[in-house]
Amino acid sequence: MSRPAPVPSTGLIGSLSPGHRERLLALAHEVDHPASTRLFEEGGRADRFWIVRTGTVALDIHLPGRGPAVVETIGTGGLVGWSWLCPPHEWHLGAETRSRVEAWQFDAAEVRAVCAAHPEFGLPLVTLVAETIGRRLRATRTRLLDLYGPQPGAPSP
Template sequence: MIARAHPEPSPGLLAALSPEHRERLMRLAREAEYPGATRVFEEGGVADRFWIIRTGTVALDIHVPGRGPAVVETVGAGMLLGWSWLCPPRQWHLGAETRDPVTAWEFDAAAVGELCAAHPDLGLALVTLVAETIGHRLRATRTRLLDLYGPGETGPGP
């Protein structure tokens, strides 16, 4: 991974924030780059940061005992990667692996928490966006697991 400072905002999640909130948040961003097929984080690991994807895609997976990892969703440009930093015990609920080269803005969770404490209106806006992401990921995970492991069709009846 390569990290740089002074990124500029892009569409997606950041577009949902007011210009003032976006500017404050982006002051904490670092540019990050990951080659393809790179594990960004593992399910159960310490969640101390998050990313907003600029380019490329990242597959989110869940470990299924006896079967290995199952991809539940793929995230791309403008999307949030990692929400587990917000909620104790601050451990990743999913794993993440780049599908192709990825550029992203990386944020330190502790620094963002301090920013949100100092600016509660920004905190509320960010928590609302993260909550929307959590809901979407929960639905995507449920749907994918039902597709993979749910009951099959029983065929026509008698």
């Protein structure tokens, strides 16, 4: 009885050309997870990835004595997981749904095989994944600056 989730117009899917989008979505499996579902764990085999259609996924890292610390959340249209792309294909974070999450799930080996066989599709896809990683890296660097925190240095008025 769930309504069909819309195809996001933003993010990785929104940036693909219509032909490539169709090709990628042909490889997708629709999944629907309740809140608090563990999608993967740090050190596990990165054999899948997801594109969120609705809901939010939290990326976390386990700290001894503190439990999981959320380092980032990924919302609608966002790509969950990129460790599948590069060897050794191992997750370096954990992931858990923060709400009910509808997503497209992809089999990493299958997508890698299609990319290898059809570089005219593989290159734009990998470029978009690289863009996503780049954006997250920039965001992380911005957060390192702790812009909203107290500024060290001279007193101000």
